[in-house]
Amino acid sequence: MPLQVRLSASLRRLAPGYDALRGLEADWRPGLTVAGLLARLDIAPQEVKIIMVNGRSAGPDDPLADGDRVGLFPAVGGG
Amino acid sequence: MQAWIMELLGPYLVPHEAPGQEGFYAVREAGLRELAMVQHRPLREVMLACLDEGLWPERFRPNRGTFSAADQARLLRSSVAVMGAGGLGGMVILQLARLGVGRLIVCDGDVFEESNLNRQFLATRETLGQGKARAAALAVESVNPVVEVRVHGVWAYEDNLPAILSDAQAVVDCLDTLATRYIVEEACRQAGLPFVHGAVGGLEGMVMTVRNGDPGLAGLYGREPAPKAEAAESFLGVPTPTPALIATLQVAEVIKLLLGWPGLGRGQVLHVDLGVPSIEMLQLG
Numbered sequence: 001m002p003l004q005v006r007l008s009a010s011l012r013r014l015a016p017g018y019d020a021l022r023g024l025e026a027d028w029r030p031g032l033t034v035a036g037l038l039a040r041l042d043i044a045p046q047e048v049k050i051i052m053v054n055g056r057s058a059g060p061d062d063p064l065a066d067g068d069r070v071g072l073f074p075a076v077g078g079g
Numbered sequence: 080m081q082a083w084i085m086e087l088l089g090p091y092l093v094p095h096e097a098p099g100q101e102g103f104y105a106v107r108e109a110g111l112r113e114l115a116m117v118q119h120r121p122l123r124e125v126m127l128a129c130l131d132e133g134l135w136p137e138r139f140r141p142n143r144g145t146f147s148a149a150d151q152a153r154l155l156r157s158s159v160a161v162m163g164a165g166g167l168g169g170m171v172i173l174q175l176a177r178l179g180v181g182r183l184i185v186c187d188g189d190v191f192e193e194s195n196l197n198r199q200f201l202a203t204r205e206t207l208g209q210g211k212a213r214a215a216a217l218a219v220e221s222v223n224p225v226v227e228v229r230v231h232g233v234w235a236y237e238d239n240l241p242a243i244l245s246d247a248q249a250v251v252d253c254l255d256t257l258a259t260r261y262i263v264e265e266a267c268r269q270a271g272l273p274f275v276h277g278a279v280g281g282l283e284g285m286v287m288t289v290r291n292g293d294p295g296l297a298g299l300y301g302r303e304p305a306p307k308a309e310a311a312e313s314f315l316g317v318p319t320p321t322p323a324l325i326a327t328l329q330v331a332e333v334i335k336l337l338l339g340w341p342g343l344g345r346g347q348v349l350h351v352d353l354g355v356p357s358i359e360m361l362q363l364g
Contacts, residue, residue, distance in 0.1 A: 008283055008311070008350070008352070009280050009281050009283045009311035009314075009315055010280065010281070010310075010311040010313070010314035010315055013314060020352070020354045020355050021355060047309075049299075049300045049301060049305060050299060050300065050361075052361050055359065055360065055361055055362055056361075056362045057298070057346075057361070057362065057363045057364060071350075071361070073350075074280070074305075074309070074310065074311045075257060075300050075304075075305035075309055075310040075311065076278045076279065076280040076283065076284065076285055076310060076311045076312065077254075077255065077256055077257040077260065077278050077280070077304075077305070077307065077310040077311075077312060078166070078255055078278060078279045078280045078310065078311070078312030078316075078317040078322075079163050079165050079166050079167040079168065079253050079254055079255035079277070079278065079279065079317070079322065
């Protein structure tokens with residue numbers, strides 16, 4: 001099962017044509033980490049302030065499992 | 080309640096039906112004002128005395144059912160600091176005033192400008208150029224004069240925060256820069272105060288309640304606040320509907336804190352995306 005990747009807010013500008021309803025799908029392979037996924041999506045790691053895997057916070061070096069839901073968020077500070 | 084008081088309030092009582100329960104009366108503010116004048120007591124104290132007897136002031140009556148009279152009295156005896164009186168803060172302040180939170184501490188060093196009109200409910204053609212904290216106090220006065228507002232028309236920083244936050248039972252983070260949010264969160268940690276964070280960028284927003292020992296902003300964004308230029312709102316702005324919704328969620332968290340009801344738990348973050356639309360719970364740590 002592919003990874004389900006959701007980009008939040010301003011990160012969507014880094015994925016032209018991003019569909020907020022569907023998100024992105026990415027192929028999983030054993031040993032893939034969040035950082036590896038970011039590299040494949042061509043998203044600079046410093047753009048991403050929050051990483052959520054299946055709704056729980058994760059780090060860039062955490063490995064991903066087949067079918068994981070990955071949420072990537074920028075800093076949000078407006079009021 | 081003493082018979083003479085009921086006699087005085089009699090003309091001001093409004094009968095109400097309650098499905099499946101006995102009907103009840105609520106009392107109009109004009110009657111409460113008359114009682115306050117006769118007793119030489121502040122209107123707020125008269126309202127509290129009525130609520131303590133189970134008699135609802137008509138202005139709070141639609142809260143009945145969700146809140147008990149004792150809950151409403153507890154809100155009226157509560158004190159909440161709202162940091163920032165802009166897009167989030169204006170809405171939070173107006174809601175807390177209507178809710179009947181008895182004391183509001185409002186801190187904002189800014190003045191209203193034209194670009195605030197798209198989303199900041201206290202920004203009007205009349206308030207342009209005026210201090211936001213002072214304008215908030217005037218707006219509260221016109222909505223609910225029993226709410227006492229302490230105005231701090233200054234920017235929050237490490238040195239003035241202990242004095243600003245003294246007497247507060249909860250602090251609502253309605254600021255617009257992450258750096259100041261981190262400073263206020265730290266001041267809350269030191270004072271042992273719950274900190275209700277809300278932030279918006281584009282059609283998305285986050286809400287989190289931080290108590291002592293919780294991961295808080297560092298758990299969400301990292302140890303250092305991101306510069307404003309990197310935050311989502313620098314790219315997407317803050318369009319009209321988002322702050323009002325996030326402010327509503329913050330107010331709901333404040334109510335639960337004040338009444339001792341369970342709210343967002345340790346490390347839980349509500350993420351709202353009005354574009355999809357979706358609302359999801361994220362878990363830190």
